[in-house]
Amino acid sequence: MVTLAPPPAAPRTVTSPRRAALCLITQRRRLHGCGRHRAAWCVLPSRVLLVLTSQKGIQMYEADGSVLVYWHALDVAEHPPAEAVFARGIAAVGERFICVGTSSGPVLVFDVPPKGTNVTVSEVLEQHGAAVTDIAAEQGQAPDGAGDLVSADDAGTLCVWSTGEEFRLVSKVPACGCTCSSVALWHGTVAAGFGNGQIRLYEAASGRLRAQVNAHARWINALDLAPETGKLLSGAEDSFVHIWKLSRNPDTDDVEIQHCHAECVPDTQVCGARFCDPEGNSFAVTGYDVSEIFRYSRV
Numbered sequence: 001m002v003t004l005a006p007p008p009a010a011p012r013t014v015t016s017p018r019r020a021a022l023c024l025i026t027q028r029r030r031l032h033g034c035g036r037h038r039a040a041w042c043v044l045p046s047r048v049l050l051v052l053t054s055q056k057g058i059q060m061y062e063a064d065g066s067v068l069v070y071w072h073a074l075d076v077a078e079h080p081p082a083e084a085v086f087a088r089g090i091a092a093v094g095e096r097f098i099c100v101g102t103s104s105g106p107v108l109v110f111d112v113p114p115k116g117t118n119v120t121v122s123e124v125l126e127q128h129g130a131a132v133t134d135i136a137a138e139q140g141q142a143p144d145g146a147g148d149l150v151s152a153d154d155a156g157t158l159c160v161w162s163t164g165e166e167f168r169l170v171s172k173v174p175a176c177g178c179t180c181s182s183v184a185l186w187h188g189t190v191a192a193g194f195g196n197g198q199i200r201l202y203e204a205a206s207g208r209l210r211a212q213v214n215a216h217a218r219w220i221n222a223l224d225l226a227p228e229t230g231k232l233l234s235g236a237e238d239s240f241v242h243i244w245k246l247s248r249n250p251d252t253d254d255v256e257i258q259h260c261h262a263e264c265v266p267d268t269q270v271c272g273a274r275f276c277d278p279e280g281n282s283f284a285v286t287g288y289d290v291s292e293i294f295r296y297s298r299v
Contacts, residue, residue: 042092046114051098053087058100058108060119070110070119074102089135093149094163097122101132107151109167123167130155130175136183139227146170146188146204152180158192160185160204171207182223184232186246189255191232193220199234201246201255210255215242222273226280231260233283235273239265241285241296263296 038053041063048063058072074085087108089101098110105128111120130153138148147160147170155175162168182193189210190202197216202209216236224233225246232244243261248254268287276282282297 038088038090040090040092042090042098044092044098044112045095047112049098049112051090051100053090053100055084055086058087060098060110060112069117072100072108072110072121086131089132089151091135091137091149093137097163099125099135099149099151101128101135101151101153103131105129105132105153107132107135125151125159125161125167125169127151127159127169127172128153128155128157130157133179133181134183136185138185138187139225140187140230142185143188143205148185150183150185150190150204152183152192154179156180156194158183158190158202158207160190160207171203171205173202173207173209181220182234184223184225186225186227186230186232187248189246191223191225191246193223193234193236195219197236197238199223199232199244199257201257203255211257213244213257215244216240218269221271224274224283226275226278228278229280231275231280232257233273233275233280235270235285237269237271237288239268239270239287241265241270241273241283243280243283265294 040051042049042051050061050063050065052059057074060070061068086103087100091099096112098112100108107125108121109123111122133152135151142148147162149161149163151159156178157175158173160170162170179195180192184191188204190204192200199213199215201211215234216238218237220234220236222235230246232246235241241263245258245260247256249256265285270285271288272286274284276284284293284295286293
């Protein structure tokens with residue numbers, strides 16, 4: 001039996017060690033075909049929900065995990081018997097929406113009331129032709145027209161959305177033939193981690209590629225942003241965790257990325273990495289087939 005403690009009452013951008021630990025535990029299932037189970041605390045202005053995804057469907061609980069608020073079953077009958085059906089990618093956005101990706105490509109938008117169990121599917125976003133891998137909401141201040149939600153899929157397609165009463169596609173990066181495993185969105189810049197070890201930075205409003213870094217030697221399994229500083233954390237199967245700093249050149253408005261720190265976790269295929277505070281002064285890491293979570297702090 002596992003008891004999950006709720007995060008502290010805070011804005012959606014704040015990450016607590018408990019929330020980081022839960023994300024890391026579920027990320028350990030990503031490798032070798034097991035990346036179909038995710039968990040996230042979704043912090044909306046009116047309430048906090050614990051959202052779980054799996055091959056069976058989508059479950060939403062109260063923040064302490066004590067009460068099941070909503071269950072959304074995936075329609076297995078519509079897919080061939082040999083095709084895996086699952087939900088993957090979770091993000092809270094706006095005043096009352098939770099977005100979850102699916103293996104067939106659509107992103108489900110759930111309208112969550114301030115209290116009670118009357119959760120409904122308000123919209124289905126259909127731009128992805130492959131299984132959704134990750135979804136992220138804006139963690140900074142989005143420039144006008146830049147959108148505030150990004151989704152990625154197994155083919156490498158990225159979609160940036162503007163949210164509200166109706167969701168609108170702002171930009172779309174075409175499939176590149178390499179899985180985009182993790183995404184983050186900060187001040188109108190999309191950070192995307194790929195299976196070939198690259199990190200690419202895109203302009204959210206236009207989808208234009210602004211920077212590309214050969215960050216890791218193997219598959220990137222995790223990206224995370226520290227919203228107050230623009231630090232970017234990446235973890236991969238090459239046993240390394242890197243910290244980067246995102247910024248904009250005030251003269252040219254170009255997006256710039258600077259390497260700040262590298263940490264090797266010996267004999268560990270890193271499959272989960274999260275900042276433990278909004279400034280990015282500490283982070284937690286776990287790996288495939290590892291029972292521990294390692295926490296690193298700045299001294």
